[in-house]
Amino acid sequence: MSIWRISGGNRLNGDIRIQGAKNAVLPIIAASIVTSCETELINCPRLSDVEAAMCILRHLGCIAERDGDTLYIDSRGMSATDIPHELMREMRSSVIFLGAILARAHSAQLYYPGGCELGARPIDLHLDALRALGAQISDSGGKLECSDSGLKGTRINLSFPSVGATENIMLAACAASGETVITNAAREPEIVDLQDYLRKLGVCVFGAGTPTISISGFNPVQVVGHRVMTDRIAAATMLCCTAATGGKVRLLSVEPAHFETISEALEYMGCQIERGSTEITISSNGILRAPKPVVTKPYPGFPTDAQPLLMAACLKADGTAVFTENIFENRYRHAVELRKLGSDISVVGRVAMVTGVPKLIAAPVTATDLRGGAALVVAALAAEGETQLYDVGHIVRGYERLDEHLRALGGDIHYKC
Numbered sequence: 058m059s060i061w062r063i064s065g066g067n068r069l070n071g072d073i074r075i076q077g078a079k080n081a082v083l084p085i086i087a088a089s090i091v092t093s094c095e096t097e098l099i100n101c102p103r104l105s106d107v108e109a110a111m112c113i114l115r116h117l118g119c120i121a122e123r124d125g126d127t128l129y130i131d132s133r134g135m136s137a138t139d140i141p142h143e144l145m146r147e148m149r150s151s152v153i154f155l156g157a158i159l160a161r162a163h164s165a166q167l168y169y170p171g172g173c174e175l176g177a178r179p180i181d182l183h184l185d186a187l188r189a190l191g192a193q194i195s196d197s198g199g200k201l202e203c204s205d206s207g208l209k210g211t212r213i214n215l216s217f218p219s220v221g222a223t224e225n226i227m228l229a230a231c232a233a234s235g236e237t238v239i240t241n242a243a244r245e246p247e248i249v250d251l252q253d254y255l256r257k258l259g260v261c262v263f264g265a266g267t268p269t270i271s272i273s274g275f276n277p278v279q280v281v282g283h284r285v286m287t288d289r290i291a292a293a294t295m296l297c298c299t300a301a302t303g304g305k306v307r308l309l310s311v312e313p314a315h316f317e318t319i320s321e322a323l324e325y326m327g328c329q330i331e332r333g334s335t336e337i338t339i340s341s342n343g344i345l346r347a348p349k350p351v352v353t354k355p356y357p358g359f360p361t362d363a364q365p366l367l368m369a370a371c372l373k374a375d376g377t378a379v380f381t382e383n384i385f386e387n388r389y390r391h392a393v394e395l396r397k398l399g400s401d402i403s404v405v406g407r408v409a410m411v412t413g414v415p416k417l418i419a420a421p422v423t424a425t426d427l428r429g430g431a432a433l434v435v436a437a438l439a440a441e442g443e444t445q446l447y448d449v450g451h452i453v454r455g456y457e458r459l460d461e462h463l464r465a466l467g468g469d470i471h472y473k474c
């Protein structure tokens with residue numbers, strides 16, 4: 058069990074280059090097998106989730122190698138269509154490979170990813186959509202047996218704009234005859250990045266970023282290069298750290314529009330934010346007021362992934378902040394841990410009320426999940442004393458060298474030997 062020792066009170070100052078987006082690189086890694094091709098992916102973060110996806114590629118018979126922040130994937134030798142249970146358990150979003158394996162091989166065997174800390178995480182929307190495209194899917198004992206005798210394009214309306222389901226449909230539709238139209242599709246920027254990669258691969262796909270996406274043909278190319286977009290949630294995390302500690306930090310190679318909802322909230326709370334085309338600078342004196350009510354929604358609404366992060370920045374803010382979590386049914390587990398630092402948080406159903414306290418006091422806390430763990434880092438940086446943060450494995454799943462970046466900005470955070 059890895060532990061971080063975080064001593065609060067230091068202001069953060071300096072520049073940081075934000076990592077490539079975890080939630081963009083994972084579906085693009087899956088997309089690299091929809092046809093026999095070689096892919097070079099630039100700006101890929103070193104994350105355990107990315108390593109898990111590369112293990113799946115190798116299990117399927119592909120070559121997957123890393124050289125710094127560049128991944129080289131050769132899917133020409135793909136020879137398997139199954140994902141073993143132990144690899145599915147490593148990363149529940151491996152379900153994104155289902156559409157890609159079907160598109161390539163018309164047969165796929167994998168396991169229900171199962172729930173996680175955030176909730177049940179069902180995949181009914183994924184499976185219903187793939188069946189609508191003509192896939193036969195049976196499940197017994199948690200194992201999914203999938204096959205098709207030729208996928209056929211169709212119109213698919215999602216009852217909820219699921220990010221993963223939208224991505225799975227886009228990948229399976231690459232092999233479908235005729236046009237596939239997704240309505241009420243997810244509009245996240247990571248979907249647009251996936252579309253950009255698929256277009257380079259020779260897929261005729263339009264509409265990503267809007268509620269309607271069309272896929273209508275595929276003239277495969279053999280070699281593709283792509284630069285992965287920047288991680289908007291990693292950017293939001295650094296903004297919330299700086300807001301909470303005070304200081305002045307410039308984020309480099311970002312797309313400010315992708316996390317404008319967080320920037321706006323922090324400005325309302327009392328931070329100064331300067332937006333450039335590929336960078337953003339936040340200045341804070343650490344004295345904040347509570348934001349307007351925060352309601353999580355599918356993009357372009359306030360992202361659920363940033364809810365724990367902004368909550369942590371509110372813990373010493375003047376007034377009461379009200380959060381409503383509409384995306385996941387169990388995304389307040391970090392509140393229990395934040396209370397151990399002396400915060401005043403009450404949770405009733407999907408609503409959390411955070412009333413600012415004069416100070417936070419260091420205490421042993423445990424990361425409950427990826428973004429909940431990052432929220433504990435934000436809070437510990439603003440607490441008095443040394444916080445011991447346990448189970449940082451949750452955090453390194455999605456943040457590349459977060460401790461090193463924070464130390465470079467003046468944060469006192471170290472692994473406990």
Ligand code: EPZ
Nearest residue numbers: 080150178179180181182183219220221222362384385427
């Ligand atoms: C993606 O998860 C992200 N993960 C999540 O980021 C993010 O929180 C989420 O989208 C929402 O933005 C990756 O991209 C790898 P969904 P995903 O399908 O695709 C319900 C992080 O911290 N649902 O949009 O799983 C589901 O239960 C992670 O980086 C169904 O009911 O999200 C949830 O309540 C956490 N049936 C809601 O939709 C389905 O078939 C949103 O899920 C699928 C989803």
